[in-house]
Amino acid sequence: VRARFKATFRAVSEAFSEIFPKMFGGGQAALILTDPEDLLNTGVEIKASPPGKKLQKLSLLSGGERALTAITLLFAIIKVRPVPFCILDEVEASLDDANVARFADFLRAYDAKTQFIVITHRKGTMMRANRLYGVTMQESGVSKVVSVAISDQVSA
Amino acid sequence: VRARFKATFRAVSEAFSEIFPKMFGGGQAALILTDPEDLLNTGVEIKASPPGKKLQKLSLLSGGERALTAITLLFAIIKVRPVPFCILDEVEASLDDANVARFADFLRAYDAKTQFIVITHRKGTMMRANRLYGVTMQESGVSKVVSVAISDQVSA
Amino acid sequence: MSLTSLIISGFKSFADKTELTFDKGVTGIVGPNGSGKSNITEAVRWAMGEQSAKGLRGEHMPDVIFAGTQLRPAMNLALVTLKFDNQDRALKKDADQIEITRKIFRDGTSEFYINQKSCRLKDIVSLFLDSGIGRSSFSIISQGQVEEIFNSRPEDRRTIIEETA
Amino acid sequence: MSLTSLIISGFKSFADKTELTFDKGVTGIVGPNGSGKSNITEAVRWAMGEQSAKGLRGEHMPDVIFAGTQLRPAMNLALVTLKFDNQDRALKKDADQIEITRKIFRDGTSEFYINQKSCRLKDIVSLFLDSGIGRSSFSIISQGQVEEIFNSRPEDRRTIIEETA
Ligand SMILES: Nc1ncnc2c1ncn2[C@@H]1O[C@H](COP(=O)(O)OP(=O)(O)OP(=O)(O)O)[C@@H](O)[C@H]1O
Ligand SMILES: Nc1ncnc2c1ncn2[C@@H]1O[C@H](COP(=O)(O)OP(=O)(O)OP(=O)(O)O)[C@@H](O)[C@H]1O
Ligand SMILES: [Mg+2]
Numbered sequence: 134v135r136a137r138f139k140a141t142f143r144a145v146s147e148a149f150s151e152i153f154p155k156m157f158g159g160g161q162a163a164l165i166l167t168d169p170e171d172l173l174n175t176g177v178e179i180k181a182s183p184p185g186k187k188l189q190k191l192s193l194l195s196g197g198e199r200a201l202t203a204i205t206l207l208f209a210i211i212k213v214r215p216v217p218f219c220i221l222d223e224v225e226a227s228l229d230d231a232n233v234a235r236f237a238d239f240l241r242a243y244d245a246k247t248q249f250i251v252i253t254h255r256k257g258t259m260m261r262a263n264r265l266y267g268v269t270m271q272e273s274g275v276s277k278v279v280s281v282a283i284s285d286q287v288s289a
Numbered sequence: 290v291r292a293r294f295k296a297t298f299r300a301v302s303e304a305f306s307e308i309f310p311k312m313f314g315g316g317q318a319a320l321i322l323t324d325p326e327d328l329l330n331t332g333v334e335i336k337a338s339p340p341g342k343k344l345q346k347l348s349l350l351s352g353g354e355r356a357l358t359a360i361t362l363l364f365a366i367i368k369v370r371p372v373p374f375c376i377l378d379e380v381e382a383s384l385d386d387a388n389v390a391r392f393a394d395f396l397r398a399y400d401a402k403t404q405f406i407v408i409t410h411r412k413g414t415m416m417r418a419n420r421l422y423g424v425t426m427q428e429s430g431v432s433k434v435v436s437v438a439i440s441d442q443v444s445a
Numbered sequence: 446m447s448l449t450s451l452i453i454s455g456f457k458s459f460a461d462k463t464e465l466t467f468d469k470g471v472t473g474i475v476g477p478n479g480s481g482k483s484n485i486t487e488a489v490r491w492a493m494g495e496q497s498a499k500g501l502r503g504e505h506m507p508d509v510i511f512a513g514t515q516l517r518p519a520m521n522l523a524l525v526t527l528k529f530d531n532q533d534r535a536l537k538k539d540a541d542q543i544e545i546t547r548k549i550f551r552d553g554t555s556e557f558y559i560n561q562k563s564c565r566l567k568d569i570v571s572l573f574l575d576s577g578i579g580r581s582s583f584s585i586i587s588q589g590q591v592e593e594i595f596n597s598r599p600e601d602r603r604t605i606i607e608e609t610a
Numbered sequence: 611m612s613l614t615s616l617i618i619s620g621f622k623s624f625a626d627k628t629e630l631t632f633d634k635g636v637t638g639i640v641g642p643n644g645s646g647k648s649n650i651t652e653a654v655r656w657a658m659g660e661q662s663a664k665g666l667r668g669e670h671m672p673d674v675i676f677a678g679t680q681l682r683p684a685m686n687l688a689l690v691t692l693k694f695d696n697q698d699r700a701l702k703k704d705a706d707q708i709e710i711t712r713k714i715f716r717d718g719t720s721e722f723y724i725n726q727k728s729c730r731l732k733d734i735v736s737l738f739l740d741s742g743i744g745r746s747s748f749s750i751i752s753q754g755q756v757e758e759i760f761n762s763r764p765e766d767r768r769t770i771i772e773e774t775a
């Protein structure tokens with residue numbers, strides 16, 4: 134059990150440190166064991182410094198930096214333990230346009246075997262999708278779904 | 290005390306019911322006393338139905354509908370008890386572009402005596418501001434503020 | 446394994462039967478506030494066995510049934526079907542195609558089906574759990590939940606690592 | 611009464627002295643993630659008497675002092691000044707202009723000034739409280755807090771109405 138935890142932790146933390154600079158366009162991050170001597174009870178700390186910034190407490194990060202760090206950790210976990218599909222409901226709401234573009238590039242470049250279903254109102258994400266479904270309520274209170282051409286939605 | 294609570298409640302609930310259709314482009318909402326017979330202990334319920342929708346539990350509203358209803362209640366409160374300035378930090382993150390436009394129109398049409406300071410990354414809000422400050426970190430980790438021309442920022 | 450389609454009928458704002466088909470890569474879902482996008486996310490979670498009505502923004506499970514509008518009456522049944530391509534046997538069931546259906550009636554009774562054969566909720570839950578896409582996996586991130594991963598304390602985060610193993 | 615300017619020096623990412631002047635109507639503040647926008651909101655809350663370091667995303671109050679970068683050393687002092695036009699005497703002090711300054715030093719000591727005269731934190735807090743723009747007013751909505759107004763239970767919401775009276 135301890136060996137397996139150690140191996141999984143190493144894999145997730147390596148993925149986290151590798152993906153972070155891709156998401157942020159630089160910077161560095163790591164997962165740290167609070168008590169490496171006690172693998173059965175140790176906690177896991179998250180360290181993150183966005184590009185050009187010194188390492189600081191996670192709580193001092195901005196709203197967008199926190200969201201993007203959480204997204205990075207999610208991707209590190211599914212890299213180590215792939216899921217067949219992943220549904221993301223407006224996870225990039227607090228990202229600025231540059232970070233949205235990097236996030237969506239990362240999704241688009243991901244192994245096509247993993248299906249991403251991304252609910253979004255950000256143009257940067259929409260334009261990097263393979264296809265779009267539009268949800269509308271032409272009749273009040275009743276949802277209807279139609280296929281949408283990406284070019285139409287992005288220029289809307 | 291009971292008379293004052295009753296008068297304040299009436300004023301806030303009237304403002305809430307009046308502002309809601311302006312924010313949502315229709316629909317209706319109300320504040321309801323849970324126990325009108327006991328003004329000293331009664332709670333306050335929030336009822337809201339966006340345009341074309343039947344009244345339902347507040348919890349079933351969408352992310353954007355909840356945010357806009359909360360914003361509406363905030364404006365009802367400051368209508369009854371004006372504040373000299375109001376700082377809003379990314380309150381419209383989950384609103385779609387149509388709702389952002391109504392929200393920002395409402396701010397712009399507000400009594401100019403109340404100063405609004407709005408932190409935003411939404412173009413709809415930016416273009417309705419009277420002036421913009423841009424915050425940047427040209428030197429890593431060090432914030433700097435400059436005045437920004439609205440036309441430049443919106444076409445960025 | 447891959448998700449091939451989702452059928453929603455009578456679930457929340459989806460009064461009319463709606464089918465979404467999914468392919469490889471990135472599928473975006475867009476639309477105005479309140480149009481029903483997160484209801485789609487919840488339809489998938491519900492069909493996979495979500496047990497908490499509060500987790501679906503309701504008070505009681507029948508709250509997921511279409512409640513009616515000024516033009517349409519409430520419905521008495523909510524149904525969601527998920528279809529999977531299972532040729533790689535990632536789901537521990539010996540079938541190339543797997544279809545999960547969950548129904549709830551206004552009186553609170555429920556029905557569950559795997560490949561059109563009646564079963565219990567726990568059969569659906571364990572099918573996904575055994576295949577690693579159950580509750581604790583990161584296959585569904587709901588609206589407003591992306592930072593949940595930080596709200597856990599360091600001791601709880603080790604559980605995330607353990608479950609990833 | 612109106613807010614005329616905000617001066618920030620050594621507070622969080624504002625290593626260099628920065629002045630923002632405010633006018634009537636709507637002032638927008640824009641910029642990339644992490645550039646310092648919410649730090650501006652927190653500078654105002656801190657100068658008005660915010661007592662909780664956690665409420666400013668830190669652990670201890672000296673966490674608000676510029677911590678340094680690879681190119682610059684940490685600073686030893688954070689200072690924020692708020693200037694108000696008080697001709698309508700909305701702030702209960704007999705002065706046309708009111709200037710509030712708060713300082714904190716690396717060793718944790720603090721200084722407070724109203725119109726350049728040394729005072730205690732509680733003098734600043736009560737100045738705003740007596741004028742209705744204190745803690746319970748809705749004059750500052752922080753990032754991620756807009757739905758807080760819903761998270762209160764019906765019994766607690768009556769307090770919001772009472773304080774509005
Ligand atoms: N049982 C039900 N019957 C009918 N309508 C329902 C039911 N439950 C929820 N709804 C409606 O569904 C709508 C919410 O849908 P949803 O949360 O999917 O919106 P959304 O597209 O995700 O919006 P946003 O962009 O704001 O997040 C609400 O207007 C709500 O009234
Ligand atoms: N004491 C400090 N010294 C130096 N930098 C600090 C200090 N405290 C916080 N910061 C930095 O300030 C930045 C956060 O700023 P802020 O929260 O104002 O960003 P923001 O512009 O609101 O971003 P977002 O759009 O993502 O909300 C972080 O990168 C953080 O490292
Ligand atoms: Mg939603």
Ligand SMILES: [Mg+2]
Binds near residue numbers: 195196647648649753
């Ligand atoms: Mg911010």
